[in-house]
Amino acid sequence: MKIKMKPLEYNYGDFEPYISAKTMSEHYEGLYRDYVVKLNQVINSIDYSVSVDQLLMSIQDYPIKRNDIIRYAGGVSNHELFFDSLTRKRTKPNKNLSEAIVKSFGSYDQMIENITTVSESLFGSGYVFLVIEDDDLAIIKTVNQNSPLIYNFYPLIAIDLWEHSYFLDYLSKRNQYIESIMKLLNWDNANDLYAKYTRNIRNGIYSL
Numbered sequence: 266m267k268i269k270m271k272p273l274e275y276n277y278g279d280f281e282p283y284i285s286a287k288t289m290s291e292h293y294e295g296l297y298r299d300y301v302v303k304l305n306q307v308i309n310s311i312d313y314s315v316s317v318d319q320l321l322m323s324i325q326d327y328p329i330k331r332n333d334i335i336r337y338a339g340g341v342s343n344h345e346l347f348f349d350s351l352t353r354k355r356t357k358p359n360k361n362l363s364e365a366i367v368k369s370f371g372s373y374d375q376m377i378e379n380i381t382t383v384s385e386s387l388f389g390s391g392y393v394f395l396v397i398e399d400d401d402l403a404i405i406k407t408v409n410q411n412s413p414l415i416y417n418f419y420p421l422i423a424i425d426l427w428e429h430s431y432f433l434d435y436l437s438k439r440n441q442y443i444e445s446i447m448k449l450l451n452w453d454n455a456n457d458l459y460a461k462y463t464r465n466i467r468n469g470i471y472s473l
């Protein structure tokens with residue numbers, strides 16, 4: 266099975282002036298495409314019949330290619346969630362997700378503050394994720410292309426904090442990029458993922 270690029274739900278220029286069309290097109294056409302190509306090269310050599318996310322969740326089954334899968338399947342999965350985590354529509358957490366946010370963080374504003382703080386504290390290249398961790402939500406950061414799925418966390422939102430995400434638009438002012446991302450978060454997508462994951466977890470299905 267060949268992994269294909271997941272189409273974007275928007276145009277490259279939709280996030281101007283927060284993220285330039287040039288940054289979005291390079292990110293999608295250049296960097297994300299490269300991860301898809303490299304992942305296809307890796308999975309050509311293994312017995313593989315599951316989705317990219319399932320591959321990451323069952324990483325212990327692939328000891329020989331483990332590092333390559335973490336790097337390239339992570340690069341594909343993380344980028345796809347990052348692209349899906351952005352929207353210009355006004356979205357907000359629905360009732361179920363709002364209740365989980367209040368239970369875990371106290372309030373929506375507090376969660377945004379925590380995401381911002383954790384994002385600002387990331388050293389080097391990596392991501393910050395809002396994830397489901399057991400019965401709660403949590404904010405985690407991972408380095409390189411490590412996916413939350415390899416730790417059995419279910420991600421709802423991804424923020425790409427590699428330099429290629431912001432340097433063209435913000436130079437070294439990463440905090441300004443983080444501030445902009447907070448205005449673009451796609452809660453419709455997070456609501457859908459939260460419903461899907463909690464339903465699966467309830468039914469004892471630990472796959473995606």
Ligand SMILES: [Fe+2]
Nearest residue numbers: 296425427430
């Ligand atoms: Fe990226």
